[in-house]
Amino acid sequence: MKIPQKFFARRHEIAADYLKELDKHLDDILSGRATEMFEVRDFAELIHVHPTHLSNTIKAATGHSPCYFFEERLMEIARTMLQNVNMPIAEIARILTYDPSNFTKFFKHFGGQTPKQYREAYFESLVANKEIVNT
Amino acid sequence: MKIPQKFFARRHEIAADYLKELDKHLDDILSGRATEMFEVRDFAELIHVHPTHLSNTIKAATGHSPCYFFEERLMEIARTMLQNVNMPIAEIARILTYDPSNFTKFFKHFGGQTPKQYREAYFESLVANKEIVNT
DNA sequence: TAAGTAAAAATGGTGACTGTTTAAGTTTTA
DNA sequence: TAAAACTTAAACAGTCACCATTTTTACTTA
The missing domain is CATH 1.10.10 (Arc Repressor Mutant, subunit A)
Structure with a gap:
Protein backbone atom coordinates (compact mmCIF):
# COMPACT_ATOMS: atom_id res chain seq x y z
CA MET A 1 0.00 0.00 0.00
CA LYS A 2 1.54 3.22 -1.19
CA ILE A 3 1.00 6.42 0.75
CA PRO A 4 1.16 9.48 -1.47
CA GLN A 5 3.93 11.72 -0.23
CA LYS A 6 2.14 14.99 -0.73
CA PHE A 7 -0.94 13.99 1.27
CA PHE A 8 -1.45 16.17 4.35
CA ALA A 9 1.57 18.21 3.35
CA ARG A 10 -0.20 21.43 4.26
CA ARG A 11 -0.84 20.49 7.84
CA HIS A 12 2.81 19.82 8.42
CA GLU A 13 3.65 23.12 6.80
CA ILE A 14 1.30 24.86 9.23
CA ALA A 15 2.77 23.00 12.20
CA ALA A 16 6.31 23.92 11.13
CA ASP A 17 5.32 27.55 10.65
CA TYR A 18 3.74 27.62 14.08
CA LEU A 19 6.80 26.20 15.80
CA LYS A 20 9.04 28.64 13.97
CA GLU A 21 6.89 31.63 14.95
CA LEU A 22 6.63 30.33 18.49
CA ASP A 23 10.38 30.16 18.95
CA LYS A 24 10.79 33.55 17.35
CA HIS A 25 8.23 35.06 19.68
CA LEU A 26 9.81 33.52 22.76
CA ASP A 27 13.14 34.98 21.69
CA ASP A 28 11.47 38.37 21.48
CA ILE A 29 10.01 37.92 24.95
CA LEU A 30 13.36 36.94 26.45
CA SER A 31 15.22 39.79 24.79
CA GLY A 32 12.56 42.27 25.84
CA ARG A 33 11.59 43.13 22.25
CA ALA A 34 8.12 41.86 23.16
CA THR A 35 6.43 42.21 26.52
CA GLU A 36 3.04 40.74 25.72
CA MET A 37 2.63 37.03 25.16
CA PHE A 38 1.07 36.02 21.84
CA GLU A 39 -2.14 34.10 21.90
CA VAL A 40 -3.28 31.41 19.52
CA ARG A 41 -5.16 33.99 17.51
CA ASP A 42 -1.94 35.97 17.02
CA PHE A 43 -0.11 32.96 15.62
CA ALA A 44 -3.14 32.09 13.51
CA GLU A 45 -3.08 35.57 12.03
CA LEU A 46 0.62 35.31 11.20
CA ILE A 47 0.00 32.03 9.41
CA HIS A 48 -3.22 33.30 7.81
CA VAL A 49 -5.54 30.61 9.09
CA HIS A 50 -8.47 30.52 11.46
CA PRO A 51 -7.53 29.92 15.14
CA THR A 52 -9.77 26.87 15.37
CA HIS A 53 -8.19 25.48 12.24
CA LEU A 54 -4.70 26.13 13.57
CA SER A 55 -5.55 24.25 16.72
CA ASN A 56 -7.14 21.31 14.90
CA THR A 57 -4.42 21.12 12.26
CA ILE A 58 -1.52 21.12 14.69
CA LYS A 59 -3.24 18.47 16.76
CA ALA A 60 -3.68 16.38 13.61
CA ALA A 61 -0.11 16.89 12.46
CA THR A 62 1.71 16.40 15.75
CA GLY A 63 -0.68 14.80 18.19
CA HIS A 64 -0.40 17.81 20.48
CA SER A 65 -2.24 21.11 20.79
CA PRO A 66 -0.44 24.41 20.14
CA CYS A 67 -0.54 25.08 23.85
CA TYR A 68 1.47 21.97 24.57
CA PHE A 69 4.54 23.22 22.70
CA PHE A 70 4.14 26.62 24.26
CA MET B 1 -0.26 33.77 86.75
CA LYS B 2 -0.11 37.42 85.81
CA ILE B 3 -0.43 38.45 82.17
CA PRO B 4 1.32 41.75 81.48
CA GLN B 5 -1.23 44.22 80.19
CA LYS B 6 0.97 45.78 77.54
CA PHE B 7 1.84 42.54 75.75
CA PHE B 8 0.60 42.50 72.15
CA ALA B 9 -0.73 46.02 72.61
CA ARG B 10 0.26 47.01 69.08
CA ARG B 11 -1.74 44.31 67.36
CA HIS B 12 -4.88 45.39 69.13
CA GLU B 13 -4.14 48.96 68.20
CA ILE B 14 -3.88 47.93 64.55
CA ALA B 15 -7.10 45.93 64.77
CA ALA B 16 -8.90 48.87 66.36
CA ASP B 17 -7.55 51.24 63.71
CA TYR B 18 -8.69 48.91 60.97
CA LEU B 19 -12.22 48.62 62.35
CA LYS B 20 -12.40 52.39 62.76
CA GLU B 21 -11.23 53.02 59.19
CA LEU B 22 -13.55 50.30 57.92
CA ASP B 23 -16.61 51.89 59.50
CA LYS B 24 -15.55 55.31 58.30
CA HIS B 25 -15.13 54.03 54.76
CA LEU B 26 -18.51 52.32 54.79
CA ASP B 27 -20.08 55.58 55.95
CA ASP B 28 -18.43 57.29 52.98
CA ILE B 29 -19.79 54.63 50.65
CA LEU B 30 -23.32 54.97 52.01
CA SER B 31 -23.29 58.74 51.85
CA GLY B 32 -21.89 58.71 48.32
CA ARG B 33 -18.65 60.47 49.35
CA ALA B 34 -16.86 57.33 48.10
CA THR B 35 -17.93 55.17 45.16
CA GLU B 36 -15.04 52.71 45.07
CA MET B 37 -14.67 50.07 47.72
CA PHE B 38 -11.36 50.03 49.59
CA GLU B 39 -9.21 46.94 49.40
CA VAL B 40 -6.96 45.52 52.09
CA ARG B 41 -4.02 47.37 50.62
CA ASP B 42 -5.89 50.69 50.98
CA PHE B 43 -6.51 50.12 54.67
CA ALA B 44 -2.91 48.97 55.12
CA GLU B 45 -1.72 52.21 53.58
CA LEU B 46 -3.91 54.29 55.90
CA ILE B 47 -2.50 52.45 58.92
CA HIS B 48 1.05 52.51 57.53
CA VAL B 49 1.69 48.79 57.61
CA HIS B 50 2.30 46.15 54.99
CA PRO B 51 -0.90 44.47 53.67
CA THR B 52 0.40 41.04 54.63
CA HIS B 53 1.16 42.29 58.10
CA LEU B 54 -2.29 43.84 58.44
CA SER B 55 -3.92 40.56 57.50
CA ASN B 56 -1.75 38.51 59.86
CA THR B 57 -2.05 40.95 62.75
CA ILE B 58 -5.81 41.24 62.62
CA LYS B 59 -6.15 37.49 62.46
CA ALA B 60 -3.87 37.21 65.51
CA ALA B 61 -5.71 39.91 67.46
CA THR B 62 -9.28 38.94 66.69
CA GLY B 63 -9.28 35.43 65.29
CA HIS B 64 -10.82 36.70 62.06
CA SER B 65 -9.40 38.02 58.80
CA PRO B 66 -10.01 41.64 57.74
CA CYS B 67 -12.40 40.37 55.09
CA TYR B 68 -14.61 38.79 57.74
CA PHE B 69 -15.47 42.13 59.38
CA PHE B 70 -15.95 43.70 56.01
C1' DT C 1 14.83 37.94 73.21
C1' DA C 2 10.19 38.67 72.41
C1' DA C 3 7.57 41.62 69.60
C1' DG C 4 7.01 44.20 65.56
C1' DT C 5 7.62 44.72 60.87
C1' DA C 6 8.65 43.79 55.97
C1' DA C 7 8.84 40.98 52.08
C1' DA C 8 8.81 36.79 49.13
C1' DA C 9 6.51 32.88 47.94
C1' DA C 10 2.67 29.70 48.02
C1' DT C 11 -2.16 28.98 47.98
C1' DG C 12 -7.01 29.74 47.22
C1' DG C 13 -10.94 31.89 45.03
C1' DT C 14 -13.47 34.32 41.25
C1' DG C 15 -14.93 36.58 36.94
C1' DA C 16 -13.43 37.27 32.40
C1' DC C 17 -11.30 35.54 28.80
C1' DT C 18 -8.96 32.02 25.81
C1' DG C 19 -8.13 27.34 23.86
C1' DT C 20 -9.80 23.03 22.45
C1' DT C 21 -13.05 20.06 20.69
C1' DT C 22 -16.95 18.81 18.01
C1' DA C 23 -20.11 19.25 14.39
C1' DA C 24 -21.67 21.21 10.37
C1' DG C 25 -20.83 23.49 6.53
C1' DT C 26 -18.14 25.77 2.25
C1' DT C 27 -14.23 26.15 -0.85
C1' DT C 28 -10.24 24.41 -3.09
C1' DT C 29 -7.53 21.15 -5.55
C1' DA C 30 -5.57 17.01 -7.38
C1' DT D 1 -15.91 14.66 -7.62
C1' DA D 2 -13.87 13.08 -3.56
C1' DA D 3 -10.32 14.18 -0.46
C1' DA D 4 -8.18 17.89 1.72
C1' DA D 5 -8.24 22.59 3.36
C1' DC D 6 -10.61 25.79 5.56
C1' DT D 7 -14.44 28.50 8.18
C1' DT D 8 -17.88 29.07 11.61
C1' DA D 9 -20.66 28.31 15.75
C1' DA D 10 -21.37 26.40 19.98
C1' DA D 11 -20.12 23.72 24.11
C1' DC D 12 -16.79 23.02 27.48
C1' DA D 13 -12.57 23.11 29.78
C1' DG D 14 -8.78 25.50 31.12
C1' DT D 15 -6.08 29.65 31.94
C1' DC D 16 -5.26 34.54 33.29
C1' DA D 17 -5.80 38.71 36.02
C1' DC D 18 -6.53 40.12 40.32
C1' DC D 19 -7.12 39.99 45.19
C1' DA D 20 -6.76 37.95 50.06
C1' DT D 21 -4.67 34.88 53.01
C1' DT D 22 -1.14 31.95 54.87
C1' DT D 23 3.49 30.49 55.44
C1' DT D 24 8.16 31.31 55.71
C1' DT D 25 12.28 33.98 56.20
C1' DA D 26 14.69 37.70 57.76
C1' DC D 27 15.63 42.20 59.76
C1' DT D 28 15.02 45.64 63.52
C1' DT D 29 14.27 47.37 68.01
C1' DA D 30 12.57 48.04 72.76
Whole structure:
Protein backbone atom coordinates (compact mmCIF):
# COMPACT_ATOMS: atom_id res chain seq x y z
CA MET A 1 0.00 0.00 0.00
CA LYS A 2 1.54 3.22 -1.19
CA ILE A 3 1.00 6.42 0.75
CA PRO A 4 1.16 9.48 -1.47
CA GLN A 5 3.93 11.72 -0.23
CA LYS A 6 2.14 14.99 -0.73
CA PHE A 7 -0.94 13.99 1.27
CA PHE A 8 -1.45 16.17 4.35
CA ALA A 9 1.57 18.21 3.35
CA ARG A 10 -0.20 21.43 4.26
CA ARG A 11 -0.84 20.49 7.84
CA HIS A 12 2.81 19.82 8.42
CA GLU A 13 3.65 23.12 6.80
CA ILE A 14 1.30 24.86 9.23
CA ALA A 15 2.77 23.00 12.20
CA ALA A 16 6.31 23.92 11.13
CA ASP A 17 5.32 27.55 10.65
CA TYR A 18 3.74 27.62 14.08
CA LEU A 19 6.80 26.20 15.80
CA LYS A 20 9.04 28.64 13.97
CA GLU A 21 6.89 31.63 14.95
CA LEU A 22 6.63 30.33 18.49
CA ASP A 23 10.38 30.16 18.95
CA LYS A 24 10.79 33.55 17.35
CA HIS A 25 8.23 35.06 19.68
CA LEU A 26 9.81 33.52 22.76
CA ASP A 27 13.14 34.98 21.69
CA ASP A 28 11.47 38.37 21.48
CA ILE A 29 10.01 37.92 24.95
CA LEU A 30 13.36 36.94 26.45
CA SER A 31 15.22 39.79 24.79
CA GLY A 32 12.56 42.27 25.84
CA ARG A 33 11.59 43.13 22.25
CA ALA A 34 8.12 41.86 23.16
CA THR A 35 6.43 42.21 26.52
CA GLU A 36 3.04 40.74 25.72
CA MET A 37 2.63 37.03 25.16
CA PHE A 38 1.07 36.02 21.84
CA GLU A 39 -2.14 34.10 21.90
CA VAL A 40 -3.28 31.41 19.52
CA ARG A 41 -5.16 33.99 17.51
CA ASP A 42 -1.94 35.97 17.02
CA PHE A 43 -0.11 32.96 15.62
CA ALA A 44 -3.14 32.09 13.51
CA GLU A 45 -3.08 35.57 12.03
CA LEU A 46 0.62 35.31 11.20
CA ILE A 47 0.00 32.03 9.41
CA HIS A 48 -3.22 33.30 7.81
CA VAL A 49 -5.54 30.61 9.09
CA HIS A 50 -8.47 30.52 11.46
CA PRO A 51 -7.53 29.92 15.14
CA THR A 52 -9.77 26.87 15.37
CA HIS A 53 -8.19 25.48 12.24
CA LEU A 54 -4.70 26.13 13.57
CA SER A 55 -5.55 24.25 16.72
CA ASN A 56 -7.14 21.31 14.90
CA THR A 57 -4.42 21.12 12.26
CA ILE A 58 -1.52 21.12 14.69
CA LYS A 59 -3.24 18.47 16.76
CA ALA A 60 -3.68 16.38 13.61
CA ALA A 61 -0.11 16.89 12.46
CA THR A 62 1.71 16.40 15.75
CA GLY A 63 -0.68 14.80 18.19
CA HIS A 64 -0.40 17.81 20.48
CA SER A 65 -2.24 21.11 20.79
CA PRO A 66 -0.44 24.41 20.14
CA CYS A 67 -0.54 25.08 23.85
CA TYR A 68 1.47 21.97 24.57
CA PHE A 69 4.54 23.22 22.70
CA PHE A 70 4.14 26.62 24.26
CA GLU A 71 4.09 25.21 27.77
CA GLU A 72 6.97 22.84 27.05
CA ARG A 73 9.22 25.71 26.01
CA LEU A 74 8.11 27.96 28.86
CA MET A 75 9.01 25.29 31.42
CA GLU A 76 12.42 24.87 29.83
CA ILE A 77 13.05 28.62 29.97
CA ALA A 78 11.74 28.88 33.53
CA ARG A 79 14.02 26.07 34.73
CA THR A 80 17.05 27.72 33.19
CA MET A 81 16.22 31.02 34.83
CA LEU A 82 15.65 29.38 38.21
CA GLN A 83 19.19 27.99 38.05
CA ASN A 84 20.34 31.57 38.40
CA VAL A 85 19.89 32.02 42.13
CA ASN A 86 20.19 35.80 41.94
CA MET A 87 17.01 36.19 39.96
CA PRO A 88 13.91 36.59 42.18
CA ILE A 89 11.07 34.31 41.26
CA ALA A 90 8.70 37.25 40.92
CA GLU A 91 11.08 38.71 38.32
CA ILE A 92 11.17 35.46 36.33
CA ALA A 93 7.39 35.43 36.42
CA ARG A 94 7.30 39.01 35.15
CA ILE A 95 9.64 38.29 32.23
CA LEU A 96 7.46 35.36 31.23
CA THR A 97 4.43 37.69 31.45
CA TYR A 98 2.96 35.90 34.46
CA ASP A 99 1.95 37.39 37.76
CA PRO A 100 3.75 35.61 40.62
CA SER A 101 0.67 33.75 41.78
CA ASN A 102 -0.15 32.20 38.43
CA PHE A 103 3.49 31.50 37.61
CA THR A 104 3.77 29.33 40.69
CA LYS A 105 0.59 27.52 39.75
CA PHE A 106 1.78 26.98 36.18
CA PHE A 107 5.22 25.75 37.19
CA LYS A 108 3.90 23.40 39.84
CA HIS A 109 1.23 22.04 37.52
CA PHE A 110 3.72 21.09 34.79
CA GLY A 111 6.80 20.45 36.90
CA GLY A 112 5.40 18.86 40.03
CA GLN A 113 7.39 21.26 42.24
CA THR A 114 7.02 24.93 43.11
CA PRO A 115 9.67 27.22 41.57
CA LYS A 116 11.44 27.59 44.91
CA GLN A 117 11.46 23.85 45.50
CA TYR A 118 12.95 23.32 42.04
CA ARG A 119 15.64 25.92 42.68
CA GLU A 120 16.55 24.39 46.04
CA ALA A 121 16.63 20.85 44.66
CA TYR A 122 18.85 22.04 41.82
CA PHE A 123 21.39 23.62 44.14
CA GLU A 124 21.36 20.68 46.49
CA SER A 125 22.18 18.40 43.59
CA LEU A 126 25.07 20.71 42.66
CA VAL A 127 26.45 20.54 46.19
CA ALA A 128 26.01 16.78 46.28
CA ASN A 129 27.97 16.40 43.05
CA LYS A 130 30.69 18.69 44.33
CA GLU A 131 31.06 16.60 47.47
CA ILE A 132 31.46 13.47 45.42
CA VAL A 133 34.08 15.16 43.28
CA ASN A 134 35.96 16.45 46.33
CA THR A 135 35.99 13.11 48.12
CA MET B 1 -0.26 33.77 86.75
CA LYS B 2 -0.11 37.42 85.81
CA ILE B 3 -0.43 38.45 82.17
CA PRO B 4 1.32 41.75 81.48
CA GLN B 5 -1.23 44.22 80.19
CA LYS B 6 0.97 45.78 77.54
CA PHE B 7 1.84 42.54 75.75
CA PHE B 8 0.60 42.50 72.15
CA ALA B 9 -0.73 46.02 72.61
CA ARG B 10 0.26 47.01 69.08
CA ARG B 11 -1.74 44.31 67.36
CA HIS B 12 -4.88 45.39 69.13
CA GLU B 13 -4.14 48.96 68.20
CA ILE B 14 -3.88 47.93 64.55
CA ALA B 15 -7.10 45.93 64.77
CA ALA B 16 -8.90 48.87 66.36
CA ASP B 17 -7.55 51.24 63.71
CA TYR B 18 -8.69 48.91 60.97
CA LEU B 19 -12.22 48.62 62.35
CA LYS B 20 -12.40 52.39 62.76
CA GLU B 21 -11.23 53.02 59.19
CA LEU B 22 -13.55 50.30 57.92
CA ASP B 23 -16.61 51.89 59.50
CA LYS B 24 -15.55 55.31 58.30
CA HIS B 25 -15.13 54.03 54.76
CA LEU B 26 -18.51 52.32 54.79
CA ASP B 27 -20.08 55.58 55.95
CA ASP B 28 -18.43 57.29 52.98
CA ILE B 29 -19.79 54.63 50.65
CA LEU B 30 -23.32 54.97 52.01
CA SER B 31 -23.29 58.74 51.85
CA GLY B 32 -21.89 58.71 48.32
CA ARG B 33 -18.65 60.47 49.35
CA ALA B 34 -16.86 57.33 48.10
CA THR B 35 -17.93 55.17 45.16
CA GLU B 36 -15.04 52.71 45.07
CA MET B 37 -14.67 50.07 47.72
CA PHE B 38 -11.36 50.03 49.59
CA GLU B 39 -9.21 46.94 49.40
CA VAL B 40 -6.96 45.52 52.09
CA ARG B 41 -4.02 47.37 50.62
CA ASP B 42 -5.89 50.69 50.98
CA PHE B 43 -6.51 50.12 54.67
CA ALA B 44 -2.91 48.97 55.12
CA GLU B 45 -1.72 52.21 53.58
CA LEU B 46 -3.91 54.29 55.90
CA ILE B 47 -2.50 52.45 58.92
CA HIS B 48 1.05 52.51 57.53
CA VAL B 49 1.69 48.79 57.61
CA HIS B 50 2.30 46.15 54.99
CA PRO B 51 -0.90 44.47 53.67
CA THR B 52 0.40 41.04 54.63
CA HIS B 53 1.16 42.29 58.10
CA LEU B 54 -2.29 43.84 58.44
CA SER B 55 -3.92 40.56 57.50
CA ASN B 56 -1.75 38.51 59.86
CA THR B 57 -2.05 40.95 62.75
CA ILE B 58 -5.81 41.24 62.62
CA LYS B 59 -6.15 37.49 62.46
CA ALA B 60 -3.87 37.21 65.51
CA ALA B 61 -5.71 39.91 67.46
CA THR B 62 -9.28 38.94 66.69
CA GLY B 63 -9.28 35.43 65.29
CA HIS B 64 -10.82 36.70 62.06
CA SER B 65 -9.40 38.02 58.80
CA PRO B 66 -10.01 41.64 57.74
CA CYS B 67 -12.40 40.37 55.09
CA TYR B 68 -14.61 38.79 57.74
CA PHE B 69 -15.47 42.13 59.38
CA PHE B 70 -15.95 43.70 56.01
CA GLU B 71 -18.43 41.06 54.92
CA GLU B 72 -20.21 41.10 58.25
CA ARG B 73 -20.88 44.83 57.97
CA LEU B 74 -21.86 44.63 54.33
CA MET B 75 -24.45 41.99 55.10
CA GLU B 76 -25.86 44.12 57.90
CA ILE B 77 -26.11 47.15 55.60
CA ALA B 78 -27.59 45.10 52.78
CA ARG B 79 -30.27 43.63 55.07
CA THR B 80 -31.25 47.07 56.31
CA MET B 81 -31.55 48.38 52.78
CA LEU B 82 -33.57 45.37 51.66
CA GLN B 83 -36.12 46.14 54.39
CA ASN B 84 -36.93 49.27 52.41
CA VAL B 85 -39.17 47.78 49.72
CA ASN B 86 -38.97 50.88 47.56
CA MET B 87 -35.29 50.41 46.90
CA PRO B 88 -34.55 48.22 43.85
CA ILE B 89 -32.06 45.46 44.52
CA ALA B 90 -29.92 46.59 41.60
CA GLU B 91 -29.72 50.01 43.24
CA ILE B 92 -28.64 48.47 46.55
CA ALA B 93 -26.00 46.51 44.68
CA ARG B 94 -24.80 49.66 42.95
CA ILE B 95 -24.47 51.59 46.20
CA LEU B 96 -22.45 48.74 47.66
CA THR B 97 -20.25 48.82 44.52
CA TYR B 98 -21.41 45.44 43.30
CA ASP B 99 -22.83 44.58 39.94
CA PRO B 100 -26.24 42.92 40.44
CA SER B 101 -25.01 39.43 39.60
CA ASN B 102 -22.15 39.49 42.07
CA PHE B 103 -24.27 41.13 44.75
CA THR B 104 -26.70 38.24 44.62
CA LYS B 105 -23.84 35.75 44.79
CA PHE B 106 -22.32 37.57 47.75
CA PHE B 107 -25.60 37.89 49.63
CA LYS B 108 -26.62 34.30 49.07
CA HIS B 109 -23.18 33.02 50.03
CA PHE B 110 -23.20 34.76 53.42
CA GLY B 111 -26.92 34.85 54.08
CA GLY B 112 -28.16 31.59 52.63
CA GLN B 113 -30.93 33.41 50.75
CA THR B 114 -30.98 35.59 47.67
CA PRO B 115 -31.69 39.29 48.32
CA LYS B 116 -35.19 38.91 46.91
CA GLN B 117 -35.92 35.89 49.10
CA TYR B 118 -34.71 37.80 52.14
CA ARG B 119 -36.92 40.78 51.34
CA GLU B 120 -39.98 38.61 50.84
CA ALA B 121 -39.35 36.63 54.01
CA TYR B 122 -38.93 39.87 55.93
CA PHE B 123 -42.26 41.28 54.78
CA GLU B 124 -44.07 38.04 55.36
CA SER B 125 -42.84 38.04 58.94
CA LEU B 126 -44.12 41.63 59.32
CA VAL B 127 -47.54 40.65 58.07
CA ALA B 128 -47.64 37.60 60.33
CA ASN B 129 -46.88 39.73 63.39
CA LYS B 130 -49.57 42.23 62.41
CA GLU B 131 -52.19 39.48 62.16
CA ILE B 132 -51.36 38.29 65.64
CA VAL B 133 -51.72 41.80 67.01
CA ASN B 134 -55.06 42.36 65.26
CA THR B 135 -56.59 39.14 66.52
C1' DT C 1 14.83 37.94 73.21
C1' DA C 2 10.19 38.67 72.41
C1' DA C 3 7.57 41.62 69.60
C1' DG C 4 7.01 44.20 65.56
C1' DT C 5 7.62 44.72 60.87
C1' DA C 6 8.65 43.79 55.97
C1' DA C 7 8.84 40.98 52.08
C1' DA C 8 8.81 36.79 49.13
C1' DA C 9 6.51 32.88 47.94
C1' DA C 10 2.67 29.70 48.02
C1' DT C 11 -2.16 28.98 47.98
C1' DG C 12 -7.01 29.74 47.22
C1' DG C 13 -10.94 31.89 45.03
C1' DT C 14 -13.47 34.32 41.25
C1' DG C 15 -14.93 36.58 36.94
C1' DA C 16 -13.43 37.27 32.40
C1' DC C 17 -11.30 35.54 28.80
C1' DT C 18 -8.96 32.02 25.81
C1' DG C 19 -8.13 27.34 23.86
C1' DT C 20 -9.80 23.03 22.45
C1' DT C 21 -13.05 20.06 20.69
C1' DT C 22 -16.95 18.81 18.01
C1' DA C 23 -20.11 19.25 14.39
C1' DA C 24 -21.67 21.21 10.37
C1' DG C 25 -20.83 23.49 6.53
C1' DT C 26 -18.14 25.77 2.25
C1' DT C 27 -14.23 26.15 -0.85
C1' DT C 28 -10.24 24.41 -3.09
C1' DT C 29 -7.53 21.15 -5.55
C1' DA C 30 -5.57 17.01 -7.38
C1' DT D 1 -15.91 14.66 -7.62
C1' DA D 2 -13.87 13.08 -3.56
C1' DA D 3 -10.32 14.18 -0.46
C1' DA D 4 -8.18 17.89 1.72
C1' DA D 5 -8.24 22.59 3.36
C1' DC D 6 -10.61 25.79 5.56
C1' DT D 7 -14.44 28.50 8.18
C1' DT D 8 -17.88 29.07 11.61
C1' DA D 9 -20.66 28.31 15.75
C1' DA D 10 -21.37 26.40 19.98
C1' DA D 11 -20.12 23.72 24.11
C1' DC D 12 -16.79 23.02 27.48
C1' DA D 13 -12.57 23.11 29.78
C1' DG D 14 -8.78 25.50 31.12
C1' DT D 15 -6.08 29.65 31.94
C1' DC D 16 -5.26 34.54 33.29
C1' DA D 17 -5.80 38.71 36.02
C1' DC D 18 -6.53 40.12 40.32
C1' DC D 19 -7.12 39.99 45.19
C1' DA D 20 -6.76 37.95 50.06
C1' DT D 21 -4.67 34.88 53.01
C1' DT D 22 -1.14 31.95 54.87
C1' DT D 23 3.49 30.49 55.44
C1' DT D 24 8.16 31.31 55.71
C1' DT D 25 12.28 33.98 56.20
C1' DA D 26 14.69 37.70 57.76
C1' DC D 27 15.63 42.20 59.76
C1' DT D 28 15.02 45.64 63.52
C1' DT D 29 14.27 47.37 68.01
C1' DA D 30 12.57 48.04 72.76
